[in-house]
Amino acid sequence: MTLLGHNSADLTVSIKVRAFNSMTRFCDPERLEREISYPVGATIGDIVRDFNIPLAxxxxxxxxxxxxxxxxxxxxxxxxxxxxxxxxxxxxPVPYSFGYGAPVV
Known part of the structure; x- marks a missing residue:
């Protein structure tokens, strides 16, 4: 994480994370959309790590x-x-997509 300056450590960004298809099992089934705050400089990798989602x-x-x-x-x-x-x-992967081995036309 890269900080913007000496006083930026307390700054946050507020984002929404939405889960679809097989990713719903890594989320609370009652809340497939969540609002989350992260420190400035957070990345997609931080979300993937926090949700314990295998990259594969x-x-x-x-x-x-x-x-x-x-x-x-x-x-x-x-x-x-x-x-x-x-x-x-x-x-x-979405059914009938490249991720399931089906050709995308």
């Missing part, structure tokens, strides 16, 4: 609707830094 099971991460796992399965940008107000969507 993570198929798609969207930050404000934009894919941060471009290209291949497993190529996830864990270093993507969170910003205040971000909405993070976590998803496992």
């Amino acid at each position: 099971e993570l198929f798609l991460i969207l930050v404000n609707g934009r894919d941060v796992a471009p290209g291949c399965v497993g190529d996830i940008r864990l270093a993507h830094q969170l910003e205040d107000g971000d909405v993070i969507a976590l998803s496992g």
Whole structure:
């Protein structure tokens, strides 16, 4: 985590994390959308670690609707830094997708 200055240690960013498909088992079933505060400089990797999600099971991460796992399965940008107000969507493979071995047409 990179701090912005000597007085930035107490700053936080507030984000929403939403779980879809197989990622719901890593969340409270009553709260598939959670608001969480992280210290400034937190990353996608911090979320993955805090939710105890195995990277092999993570198929798609969207930050404000934009894919941060471009290209291949497993190529996830864990270093993507969170910003205040971000909405993070976590998803496992979707049936009839590349993640399940089906060709995407």
